[in-house]
Amino acid sequence: MEAAILAAHHANAAGDDVKRALQLELEDAHYEVSLAARRYEAVDPTKRLVARELEARWNAALERVAQLEERLSQFDAEAASRPRIDEAGLMALAADLQLAWNAPDTDARTKQRLTRILIQEVVIDLDDDANEAVVTVHWTGGRHTEARVPRTSVGRYPSDRYPSPVEVLRKLGGYWTDLDLAVTMNRMRCKTAHGQSWTVVRVAELRKRLGIEPFDPTAPHIETISVEEASRRLNIYTSSVHRLIREGVLPTTQLMPSAPWQIPVAALDSEAVRQGVIAIKERRPPHFKTRQDAEKSLKLPGF
Known part of the structure; x- marks a missing residue:
């Protein structure tokens, strides 16, 4: 906010310099008009060629005055149409971003602009040990904010309650083929005693040790x-x-x-x-x- 206010001051100072230059140029143009008028009045009327030349110069000087006056008038109108900066209000908003963000007049486009102005960079790292995403926000001005967000395993069994292979086979054995059981157990992140993934052969071996009958498609059941x-x-x-x-x-x-x-x-x-x-x-x-x-x-x- 301080930088924005300082930039506004510089813009106003530059505008004042432009207006001062226009005013000086207008004063010079008025002098040229008065000088051309005196020269035209002092010429001998019988010297028509000289009189026409001086009259043309006088008209050109008058045109220049009119153009400069119009430019100065437009400049004043544009300056008057610019909204005045409430420095105290801006500094209050700088100290209370939530107020500016939740203001009724703050639309989505304004929020996007605020985000681009305030945030320089967002870096996301993964913490596999904690199963979290570490989000580091680099704010404009040099400050940093770190936040940790739990990672969600979409389409997988909750990591805090992985079932045991024995539990899965006792509940699902006989209802599905060994291939379907292997796919399901891998989706649940079940592992063998040696930390291996499940295959049809491994599922069949464990199912036989548990005394669970294989899936029988010919048995009477709801299709x-x-x-x-x-x-x-x-x-x-x-x-x-x-x-x-x-x-x-x-x-x-x-x-x-x-x-x-x-x-x-x-x-x-x-x-x-x-x-x-x-x-x-x-x-x-x-x-x-x-x-x-x-x-x-x-x-x-x-x-």
């Missing part, structure tokens, strides 16, 4: 499908399927967090799901079909 298969059958994206699940339109079960969703096949034919899918497709942009066809097309090199 269910995954989110990906539901997406394919409904002809919508998986994100749209998850949206139907969150809104309670598509019934489903999940044996534990991060486990695959089990969607009854019969639920896909319900009226609620059908209307939900229609609403999703109606929200698609006009060019969606063209873009979808372009993604399916085969692109060959050189064509």
Whole structure:
């Protein structure tokens, strides 16, 4: 704020210098007019050529005076239209940024300008030990502020309660194939006793040691499908399927967090799901079909 006030003072001083120069130039122009008038009045009327030349010089001097007066008038009007700076108010805002930020007249554009003026640089580092993002704000003027923000692991099992492999297999074993179990356990960040990721072979070995029967697709049970298969059958994206699940339109079960969703096949034919899918497709942009066809097309090199 002090720099802004100082810049305003310099601008006002420069404006005063310009006005002073215009006033001096106008005084000189008035002198030229009076001098030209005296010379014209003193000439012999019989010398018409000389009289015409002096009259032309007099008119030119009068034009110059009129132009300078107009420039000076415009300068005064522009100076009067500039808002006066309330130095005390500006210094008060400098001490209370929250007041300026939350003022009713402060729009989004003004906040962007304030951010660009006040913040010189933002540096983000990752602290893997604390699982936090360290945000360092370099303010204009040399000061720094550090803030720590917890990192969120999107789509993963909460890091503070990783389940054990035995717990996962006791809850999910028999409901899913060993391949699905391996993918799920890796998503949950489960590790083997040696810190390794899970494979189909490792899942099968642990399942056998625990005495859990493998998944039997021929056993009588309610036919269910995954989110990906539901997406394919409904002809919508998986994100749209998850949206139907969150809104309670598509019934489903999940044996534990991060486990695959089990969607009854019969639920896909319900009226609620059908209307939900229609609403999703109606929200698609006009060019969606063209873009979808372009993604399916085969692109060959050189064509």
